[in-house]
Amino acid sequence: MPRKDTSSAPNVTAADAEYMRRALQLARCGRLTAAPNPMVGAVVVADGRIIGEGYHIRPGEGHAEVNALASVSEADRALLPRSTMYVSLEPCAHYGRTPPCAELLVRSRIRRVVVGCIDPFAKVSGRGVAILREAGIDVTVGVLEDECLRLNRRFITFHSKRRPYILLKWARSADGFIDRERTGGTAARLSTPATQAEVHRLRSETEAILVGRRTWQLDSPRLDVRRWFGRAPLRCVLGRSTDIALPDDVLRADTIDSLLRELHARGVQSLLVEGGRHTLQSFIDLGLWDEAREEVAALRLGSGVPAPRMPRPADREETVWGVTVRQWEQ
Ligand SMILES: [Zn+2]
Numbered sequence: 215m216p217r218k219d220t221s222s223a224p225n226v227t228a229a230d231a232e233y234m235r236r237a238l239q240l241a242r243c244g245r246l247t248a249a250p251n252p253m254v255g256a257v258v259v260a261d262g263r264i265i266g267e268g269y270h271i272r273p274g275e276g277h278a279e280v281n282a283l284a285s286v287s288e289a290d291r292a293l294l295p296r297s298t299m300y301v302s303l304e305p306c307a308h309y310g311r312t313p314p315c316a317e318l319l320v321r322s323r324i325r326r327v328v329v330g331c332i333d334p335f336a337k338v339s340g341r342g343v344a345i346l347r348e349a350g351i352d353v354t355v356g357v358l359e360d361e362c363l364r365l366n367r368r369f370i371t372f373h374s375k376r377r378p379y380i381l382l383k384w385a386r387s388a389d390g391f392i393d394r395e396r397t398g399g400t401a402a403r404l405s406t407p408a409t410q411a412e413v414h415r416l417r418s419e420t421e422a423i424l425v426g427r428r429t430w431q432l433d434s435p436r437l438d439v440r441r442w443f444g445r446a447p448l449r450c451v452l453g454r455s456t457d458i459a460l461p462d463d464v465l466r467a468d469t470i471d472s473l474l475r476e477l478h479a480r481g482v483q484s485l486l487v488e489g490g491r492h493t494l495q496s497f498i499d500l501g502l503w504d505e506a507r508e509e510v511a512a513l514r515l516g517s518g519v520p521a522p523r524m525p526r527p528a529d530r531e532e533t534v535w536g537v538t539v540r541q542w543e544q
Pocket of ligand 1: 314
């Protein structure tokens, strides 16, 4: 994780936190469109008044800082030398598809910049802030830092751990089985229309989805998005066997390690692991997970394939329409 900069913490006021909260609200507007870029929001404040706001909408278009500055009216531009910009993520320092925001801020003659968190992206990390400070801009780092990091935890995990953000998901019976023991036939039905919709929503927000070879062979799952709207994730199958025919658009990997490396190389920032038990337990045992979700159905199976075991009790638990959902977060 990026280091915490507390050197400028004494400068932080209650108003700083309020404006950063507004920047976070704006950032979230990019939730469905900003990827693979991070969600970022920015607010320009002069004399206690917001004179500009913006967020990053989609890759290739203006960053939050560019959009916030562009929204400042002609009449208010004279206020920039005594204004503060609040931005949820460190301004960029590199030439990508757009010029660096750190240089734009220097040119805008803005007086102070308040940054939520440092960008872990190797080409940026700390350099955006350094450019601002070298130009004499007063920079404060780390306002609502935890919330700013949390907002982009998929992006940050991808860049700092060099692997996708991993979500594990399974459903189990009330007595602890994810399925009957079987060699064919259909899987035990543990989901409800409500949990299915939730799973399809999860899929629509995830870039890749994985099952083990055995689950693929037994269930030929479609692993698509039908009960929600949005894009279907890249389908992946884990297993050494090459004796199964896979459609061309399915990625097969021999090991978890090679799968994660391939997904990272392809720029895939999130992976949903949906089964089966052996695959899920392997990820848990390797500590390779960021979030886990277990649905506990009211149904009892009596016997069958035991559910995966997490190393500790769930962080959250809620019961909706007879299904208890347990969630873990690293
Ligand atoms: Zn930028």
